[in-house]
Amino acid sequence: MIVLGIETSCDETAAAVVTDGREILANKVLSQLDEHAPYGGVVPEIAARSHLDHIDRLVREAMDEAGLDLRALDGIAVTGGPGLIGGVMVGAITAKTLAQVLDKPLINVNHLEAHALSVRLTEAEADFPYLLLLVTGGHCQLVSVEDVGRYTVLGTTIDDAIGEAFDKTAKMLGLPYPGGPALEAAAERGDGTRFDFPRPMMGRPGCDFSFSGLKTAVAQTVDRLAAAGPNATDQGATDQAGTGLSAGDVDDVAASFQAAAVAATLDRTRAALARFRTVHPGTPRLVVAGGVAANRALRAALEELAGEAGAVLCAPPPALCTDNAAMVAWAGVERLGRGLTDGLDFAPRPRWPLGDVRADPA
Ligand code: KG4
Numbered sequence: 001m002i003v004l005g006i007e008t009s010c011d012e013t014a015a016a017v018v019t020d021g022r023e024i025l026a027n028k029v030l031s032q033l034d035e036h037a038p039y040g041g042v043v044p045e046i047a048a049r050s051h052l053d054h055i056d057r058l059v060r061e062a063m064d065e066a067g068l069d070l071r072a073l074d075g076i077a078v079t080g081g082p083g084l085i086g087g088v089m090v091g092a093i094t095a096k097t098l099a100q101v102l103d104k105p106l107i108n109v110n111h112l113e114a115h116a117l118s119v120r121l122t123e124a125e126a127d128f129p130y131l132l133l134l135v136t137g138g139h140c141q142l143v144s145v146e147d148v149g150r151y152t153v154l155g156t157t158i159d160d161a162i163g164e165a166f167d168k169t170a171k172m173l174g175l176p177y178p179g180g181p182a183l184e185a186a187a188e189r190g191d192g193t194r195f196d197f198p199r200p201m202m203g204r205p206g207c208d209f210s211f212s213g214l215k216t217a218v219a220q221t222v223d224r225l226a227a228a229g230p231n232a233t234d235q236g237a238t239d240q241a242g243t244g245l246s247a248g249d250v251d252d253v254a255a256s257f258q259a260a261a262v263a264a265t266l267d268r269t270r271a272a273l274a275r276f277r278t279v280h281p282g283t284p285r286l287v288v289a290g291g292v293a294a295n296r297a298l299r300a301a302l303e304e305l306a307g308e309a310g311a312v313l314c315a316p317p318p319a320l321c322t323d324n325a326a327m328v329a330w331a332g333v334e335r336l337g338r339g340l341t342d343g344l345d346f347a348p349r350p351r352w353p354l355g356d357v358r359a360d361p362a
């Protein structure tokens with residue numbers, strides 16, 4: 001089975017070809033970073049126009065790289081939501097047109113489901129059920145993944161997603177967009193014990209997350225350091241990117257923020273593992289996915305947690321953690337194999353919780 005995947009729900013235009021034998025025949029990702037960087041965040045209108053300009057070429061390049069004609073495909077999978085609606089519409093129209101002209105099955109993939117199943121593309125032993133920690137720019141959830149389309153959300157964020165907290169903290173520190181990777185790099189140079197930031201929800205019952213209090217604490221610290229000036233902590237230091245902080249301050253705030261965010265995430269994951277175990281006895285499998293799963297400090301901490309909790313950690317390679325179309329194509333393979341195809345009339349959705357994903361053929 002060979003499936004084309006299309007992803008246009010945020011700021012990556014992507015097309016990939018994947019087989020049910022777990023081969024990635026092509027995986028093209030075009031980042032719109034440069035187009036959004038001047039604005040310090042994704043501008044939906046710019047994103048939609050850019051997807052429109054590039055998606056045809058990316059599909060063609062993916063097919064060329066796979067060495068296949070479009071007629072060789074067994075299905076066309078596309079992210080139908082959740083995401084920025086203009087971009088999702090571009091992908092959906094592209095996929096619907098291809099499916100209609102080629103007379104191939106169409107698979108409407110939930111972007112979160114694509115992240116949730118991505119580990120099964122690279123790890124043959126990632127059998128159901130598993131506990132998923134899904135950490136992206138828009139979502140932060142702990143999910144019991146029981147089967148394709150069968151997801152029980154154990155915990156979610158009550159305010160910001162963790163990736164959003166990374167991005168906003170990075171912005172406060174004058175770090176370049178996108179914030180997550182830049183903040184991680186700064187954190188690796190800094191002292192994570194210098195500021196004792198709150199670890200929101202730690203020790204609370206349940207498995208929900210919260211990051212807004214941490215973000216506020218960081219903002220207050222940044223204001224205090226800026227008022228004191230870059231020289232207050234580092235003699236002769238210069239102002240970093242107009243923040244009023246020295247480079248050392250920036251690195252220490254980044255490291256202290258990352259330490260708090262990782263500790264809070266670990267605590268919630270520990271609670272979810274305990275709950276998962278009451279339903280699924282035996283050695284639990286813990287899977288981390290989504291853009292923030294590329295963070296090395298988080299991966300190392302989860303590895304340690306898995307060790308102490310007697311769980312097995314599976315993480316897709318970083319390139320499959322951030323947005324890509326191979327995960328969409330793979331979700332398409334999984335759904336097509338179960339007869340879960342969709343009509344040409346499906347509506348793109350800006351919001352689409354995992355719990356609303358269809359598990360049974362129509
Ligand atoms: O899954 P993803 O590519 O897109 C969404 O579906 O949101 O996740 C993007 C998020 C952004 O917030 C980005 O800053 C964050 O993942 N991210 C990271 C790292 N790489 C990407 N956060 C922390 N450390 C990283 N290395």
Ligand code: ZN
Nearest residue numbers: 115136291323
């Ligand atoms: Zn994503």
